[in-house]
Every structure is written in structure tokens, then in C-alpha cells.
Amino acid sequence: MEIIEQIRRHPLYQEYYDKLEKLEEKRTFCRHQMGHFLDVARIAYIHNLESEYGIRKEVIYAAALLHDIGKARQYTEGIAHEEASAEIAGRILWDVSREGDFSEEERQEILRAILGHRKKREGMSELEELLYTSDKQSRPCFMCPAERECNWNIQKKNLEVEI
Numbered sequence: 690m691e692i693i694e695q696i697r698r699h700p701l702y703q704e705y706y707d708k709l710e711k712l713e714e715k716r717t718f719c720r721h722q723m724g725h726f727l728d729v730a731r732i733a734y735i736h737n738l739e740s741e742y743g744i745r746k747e748v749i750y751a752a753a754l755l756h757d758i759g760k761a762r763q764y765t766e767g768i769a770h771e772e773a774s775a776e777i778a779g780r781i782l783w784d785v786s787r788e789g790d791f792s793e794e795e796r797q798e799i800l801r802a803i804l805g806h807r808k809k810r811e812g813m814s815e816l817e818e819l820l821y822t823s824d825k826q827s828r829p830c831f832m833c834p835a836e837r838e839c840n841w842n843i844q845k846k847n848l849e850v851e852i
């Protein structure tokens with residue numbers, strides 16, 4: 690089975706994904722479902738190609754699929770979701786990497802990108818920057834009925850189609 694599908698099918702992934710889905714069932718603002726994770730992965734991969742970073746596709750998809758997986762713990766325990774996601778991701782990546790699909794360096798790079806994906810700052814790794822940018826670009830704020838109430842600052846919002 691492909692490594693990304695192994696991540697998706699991992700019992701911890703399934704557990705936290707289901708929890709999040711239930712907790713966000715009535716959420717009017719952006720939800721964090723598979724569509725979002727795959728949008729982030731695909732946008733990040735396009736930027737990766739355009740910028741010629743040369744990051745492996747599997748590394749980008751793993752980071753994207755895992756970057757918000759701990760969001761349920763932010764809702765229920767008040768833990769910042771990048772920290773909860775990195776903690777859960779670390780356990781999943783360890784399990785799925787036993788046959789060497791991700792090197793130790795790649796695992797650390799993915800966890801770093803998850804931890805850093807919420808804020809733009811100096812010295813971001815290429816994967817961190819890809820994840821940050823793609824996460825924001827994945828949201829079509831111009832179509833969102835909750836845009837006016839959303840607390841994202843105006844610079845962050847996508848108010849028109851950009852290519």
C-alpha cells in the first residue's frame with residue numbers, strides 16, 4: 690500500500706479525523722476535512738515544482754494530510770493544534786516508516802513544517818513555507834458565507850481568484 694494511504698488508514702489518523710469531523714459538524718467557518726488536506730497537498734506540490742525545491746511528493750502529501758489532524762484536541766483540550774498535530778503525526782510517521790519509507794530527516798522535516806505552519810516568519814524551511822502558503826491559498830474566502838465574521842486578517846483572506 691502506498692505510504693500516504695497507510696497514513697490515512699492508520700488507526701490514530703482515523704480516530705482523530707472522525708473526532709474532528711464530529712466536532713466541526715455545525716461549524717460555519719473553514720472545516721478541516723480531507724478535501725482541505727488534499728487541496729493543501731496539491732497546491733504545495735505545484736509550488737514545489739514551480740520553485741524547483743525538489744521535495745519528494747510523499748513528504749509534501751504526508752505533511753498536508755497531517756498538518757491539522759490534532760485540531761480536535763484544540764477544541765477539547767485547548768492545545769494549540771499545530772502542537773497536537775505534530776505529536777500525533779510523529780507517532781503515525783514512526784509507525785509507517787518502519788520499512789524505511791521516510792528517513793529520520795524527512796520525518797523531522799515534516800514535523801517541523803506542521804509545527805510552523807500557522808505563522809509566517811524568517812528562516813522557515815522550504816516545506817514549512819509551502820505548507821503555510823498552501824494552507825492559506827486553499828481557502829476560497831470570496832465564496833464563503835462566513836467571510837465577514839471570520840477573524841482571519843484581511844491580508845490573509847483570498848478575496849479573489851489568484852493564479
Ligand SMILES: [Fe+2]
Pocket residue numbers: 721725729756757824
Ligand atoms: Fe489547514
